[in-house]
Amino acid sequence: DVKVTQSSRYLVKRTGEKVFLECVQDMDHENMFWYRQDPGLGLRLIYFSYDVKMKEKGDIPEGYSVSREKKERFSLILESASTNQTSMYLCASSRSDSPLHFGNGTRLTVT
Amino acid sequence: AQKVTQAQTEISVVEKEDVTLDCVYETRDTTYYLFWYKQPPSGELVFLIRRNSFDEQNEISGRYSWNFQKSTSSFNFTITASQVVDSAVYFCALSEWGTSYDKVIFGPGTSLSVIP
Numbered sequence: 318d319v320k321v322t323q324s325s326r327y328l329v330k331r332t333g334e335k336v337f338l339e340c341v342q343d344m345d346h347e348n349m350f351w352y353r354q355d356p357g358l359g360l361r362l363i364y365f366s367y368d369v370k371m372k373e374k375g376d377i378p379e380g381y382s383v384s385r386e387k388k389e390r391f392s393l394i395l396e397s398a399s400t401n402q403t404s405m406y407l408c409a410s411s412r413s414d415s416p417l418h419f420g421n422g423t424r425l426t427v428t
Numbered sequence: 429a430q431k432v433t434q435a436q437t438e439i440s441v442v443e444k445e446d447v448t449l450d451c452v453y454e455t456r457d458t459t460y461y462l463f464w465y466k467q468p469p470s471g472e473l474v475f476l477i478r479r480n481s482f483d484e485q486n487e488i489s490g491r492y493s494w495n496f497q498k499s500t501s502s503f504n505f506t507i508t509a510s511q512v513v514d515s516a517v518y519f520c521a522l523s524e525w526g527t528s529y530d531k532v533i534f535g536p537g538t539s540l541s542v543i544p
Contacts, residue, residue: 328453333486341514350532352534357435357437357536357539358536359432359519359534359535360534361534362531362532362533365531375531379529380527405471407473409473415462416475417465417473417532418479419465419472419473419474420472421471421472421494422471
């Protein structure tokens with residue numbers, strides 16, 4: 318079974334803090350994704366990566382950056398957290414031409 | 429631009445009733461995939477089905493069935509004889525076909541509550 322693990326289930330940070338959200342997958346998938354989920358908006362793609370050290374902007378990249386130094390790990394970075402980044406963050410991975418496999422999500426609150 | 433619309437925000441049904449979740453999509457691509465995912469209260473999205481744009485055959489899997497109609501750009505999902513365990517948020521999604529990665533566009537989701 319594919320396992321996508323997000324390091325934290327709940328996170329509370331202060332405005333202006335630098336925040337790291339970590340995601341690890343154990344199935345050697347090429348592609349990894351970060352989405353945020355907000356009520357009424359569904360899932361919106363922040364960034365994705367189709368190879369180590371490669372990254373592509375999704376639909377809402379502003380205020381975020383990512384890092385993929387190893388194939389199994391994809392980190393989402395909030396350089397200076399703001400209250401409008403309070404959300405559920407979902408990591409996913411996939412092999413080419415296969416469905417996404419999701420982690421359990423990280424609920425981030427920025428106060 | 430690609431877009432997925434799920435007009436039903438919340439639905440409540442009594443156990444054993446049938447329920448249909450609507451999904452309408454927009455795309456200029458001639459080849460694409462359509463998906464349904466389920467998000468139970470635990471939070472993890474679970475893949476249910478993927479259809480490609482060339483395959484309009486309806487699909488049935490146990491109590492679940494899917495109706496894909498290209499003419500109306502719809503991909504509706506029906507749960508027969510609903511159960512409490514079906515309570516979840518359901519997402520319809522769309523992606524291009526033929527890229528090396530799956531950039532998936534999700535709809536806003538429909539929250540289904542099945543009341544015992």
